Amino acid sequence: MNLSEQIKKTAAETRSPEDTVLVWPNLVYIELICILLGTAVLLFLSLISPAPLEELASADTTPNPTKAPWYFLGLQELLVYFDPWLAGVVLPSMIIVGLIIIPYVDTNPNGKGYYTFSERKFSVLGFSFGLGLWYILIVIGVWSRGLDWSWYWPWSDWTIHMSVTAVKLIDLELILQETFGLSDQPILQLGQRYGMTISNLVTWLLFLGYYAVGFTIPFLLLRKFYNKLGLIRYHLVMFFFLSMCGVPLKMFLRLIFNIKYVLVTPWFKI
Amino acid sequence: MKQIFEKLVALITDNQVYRSVFRHGFPTTDANRALVMFSSVILHLHPVRVRRGALKIRFTWCLGGLTFFFFIMLAITGVFLMFYYVPDTRRAYNDIKDLGTVVYFGSLFRNMHRWSAHAMVLSVWLHMTRVFLTGSYKPPREFNWVVGVLLLVLTLVLSWTGYLLPWDQLALWAVTVGSKMAEASPLLGNAGPFGPEIGMTRENDISFVLLGGTVVGQSALLRFYVLHCLALPLVSAVLMAIHFWRIRKDGFSGPL
Amino acid sequence: MDDIWGYPYRLGITIFLVIGTAACTLIFVVFAMWLEKSFKDDKINKR
Numbered sequence: 258m259n260l261s262e263q264i265k266k267t268a269a270e271t272r273s274p275e276d277t278v279l280v281w282p283n284l285v286y287i288e289l290i291c292i293l294l295g296t297a298v299l300l301f302l303s304l305i306s307p308a309p310l311e312e313l314a315s316a317d318t319t320p321n322p323t324k325a326p327w328y329f330l331g332l333q334e335l336l337v338y339f340d341p342w343l344a345g346v347v348l349p350s351m352i353i354v355g356l357i358i359i360p361y362v363d364t365n366p367n368g369k370g371y372y373t374f375s376e377r378k379f380s381v382l383g384f385s386f387g388l389g390l391w392y393i394l395i396v397i398g399v400w401s402r403g404l405d406w407s408w409y410w411p412w413s414d415w416t417i418h419m420s421v422t423a424v425k426l427i428d429l430e431l432i433l434q435e436t437f438g439l440s441d442q443p444i445l446q447l448g449q450r451y452g453m454t455i456s457n458l459v460t461w462l463l464f465l466g467y468y469a470v471g472f473t474i475p476f477l478l479l480r481k482f483y484n485k486l487g488l489i490r491y492h493l494v495m496f497f498f499l500s501m502c503g504v505p506l507k508m509f510l511r512l513i514f515n516i517k518y519v520l521v522t523p524w525f526k527i
Numbered sequence: 528m529k530q531i532f533e534k535l536v537a538l539i540t541d542n543q544v545y546r547s548v549f550r551h552g553f554p555t556t557d558a559n560r561a562l563v564m565f566s567s568v569i570l571h572l573h574p575v576r577v578r579r580g581a582l583k584i585r586f587t588w589c590l591g592g593l594t595f596f597f598f599i600m601l602a603i604t605g606v607f608l609m610f611y612y613v614p615d616t617r618r619a620y621n622d623i624k625d626l627g628t629v630v631y632f633g634s635l636f637r638n639m640h641r642w643s644a645h646a647m648v649l650s651v652w653l654h655m656t657r658v659f660l661t662g663s664y665k666p667p668r669e670f671n672w673v674v675g676v677l678l679l680v681l682t683l684v685l686s687w688t689g690y691l692l693p694w695d696q697l698a699l700w701a702v703t704v705g706s707k708m709a710e711a712s713p714l715l716g717n718a719g720p721f722g723p724e725i726g727m728t729r730e731n732d733i734s735f736v737l738l739g740g741t742v743v744g745q746s747a748l749l750r751f752y753v754l755h756c757l758a759l760p761l762v763s764a765v766l767m768a769i770h771f772w773r774i775r776k777d778g779f780s781g782p783l
Numbered sequence: 784m785d786d787i788w789g790y791p792y793r794l795g796i797t798i799f800l801v802i803g804t805a806a807c808t809l810i811f812v813v814f815a816m817w818l819e820k821s822f823k824d825d826k827i828n829k830r
Contacts, residue, residue, distance in 0.1 A: 277576040281560040284577055285570070291589045295596050299646065303638030310627065313620045314699035316742065323700040326690050328648045328683060333704065342719045345708025356676045359659070360669035368662035370780035372586075372818035377662065381815050382808070384659050389807030393800065401799075408796055424793075508800065512793045525713070525720035585818065660815045 322406045330398025331391050338508045355497040362490045426517035430456040450523040464520045471499040572771050590654035597647035604640040614752035616745045619694040644686050651682045663780035671773040674766055681763045688755040702743050709734040
């Protein structure tokens with residue numbers, strides 16, 4: 258097939274009754290304008306706001322606070338509420354894996370290639386919620402965290418240290434122990450380092466119960482949703498969805514009830 | 528006037544050299560406008576025709592294209608910066624200082640590099656949001672979404688590795704925060720869950736691999752430099768090629 | 784009450800977090816709804 262035949266064939270294939278236009282000049286010119294505008298904006302920003310260069314790096318003086326680049330500040334903000342292995346490694350990995358599986362678990366055939374909220378309310382709301390959380394944490398990290406990573410309002414005096422001793426954080430299992438007068442003796446010895454007390458067992462049940470209840474309720478009440486997804490997809494969706502909701506939940510437990518860890522083991526704390 | 532112009536055009540285009548590069552006339556006729564898409568390696572990322580709705584900015588917001596543009600911008604300004612920068616802890620900081628004071632257009636190029644990096648991170652996020660909202664990841668385009676997520680991660684890592692290079696306080700401590708998190712990785716870090724149990728120490732864990740040492744020092748600077756300037760851009764370029772190729776093969780999802 | 788309002792303004796942070804997250808979420812949802820409406824008359828839109 259020579260070139261002109263190929264053109265005719267391609268043109269015929271792509272020319273639908275819905276009236277198409279040639280990419281050159283219609284789309285190519287839009288792209289050119291985008292590039293020119295982009296260059297102009299970059300030049301303008303470069304001229305009015307130069308890149309910062311602070312003092313020479315020195316391991317002897319630690320700046321206060323030490324802030325990561327702005328796009329990681331959401332994760333750094335999570336360090337207030339979670340241990341580094343969760344905030345810095347597991348949660349970001351779960352975000353990445355969660356994003357990757359989206360196309361494989363979204364079985365809704367509607368909304369392919371056009372904007373719609375009404376035809377896919379759950380997925381748009383869920384995704385927007387995740388994004389909303391991500392962006393608000395960055396906003397907090399950039400504009401509300403000052404000395405010692407303490408919270409500063411825009412009207413606060415950012416030059417004085419906040420008193421951190423005002424907050425006393427306590428583990429959930431100790432709260433349970435005190436409230437219900439439970440024994441602090443281990444009832445189950447798991448290895449040399451882990452003696453499980455009753456209250457510790459209860460925190461395990463609460464933690465796993467959060468997922469168990471979360472998995473069960475939609476299964477019982479929204480059977481259509483379950484049937485549409487099938488066993489594997491349903492569990493993947495619910496696991497990531499519940500984990501995503503668990504992040505702000507833990508933050509509220511800590512902010513309102515002073516709970517430091519929900520679950521404590523010798524190896525990891527959540 | 529018109530005759531002179533036409534003669535000039537003929538002079539430029541009617542010879543073996545020009546014909547060896549461009550195999551057709553100006554894209555002023557429909558045939559040539561189609562041919563330009565076939566014969567240009569850059570333009571052939573496009574189809575010949577698109578639906579009229581594709582021209583609406585508010586469908587794509589040009590975000591994917593802008594992200595690619597920022598990447599190109601970063602490559603160009605980055606190469607320029609590489610001429611003047613040596614990843615040696617004793618001179619890296621001064622090299623950056625020189626860019627701002629001695630080198631012609633040095634600060635402009637550095638500022639452009641920095642702003643393009645910020646813009647690329649943001650436009651990648653927004654592009655992903657747009658692709659989600661238009662459901663463009665749905666079958667048969669699942670795999671391209673996966674490639675896109677990997678490119679998103681690469682963009683962040685590229686930006687983060689570049690953060691260390693000026694070797695100022697901002698750089699050192701931002702990267703220290705990150706390496707502390709790596710130390711806390713489950714299984715792979717010396718301070719993470721089950722890390723010490725399987726034999727992780729400060730000398731063999733994931734943070735040591737990343738930094739080439741236990742603190743952010745010369746080997747970390749060199750590693751980040753090589754990753755930032757060579758390894759990660761190469762991987763990104765390969766993934767981008769796949770990303771773009773898949774768009775053409777799978778077709779555009781919407782009116783595009 | 785004092786230890787809820789006292790430093791570090793924990794009720795204030797909580798309210799800021801809730802309202803902020805809701806506002807950010809709403810921006811994306813309203814964005815999707817606006818674009819759904821604005822493309823409604825485009826027949827070429829849906830295939």
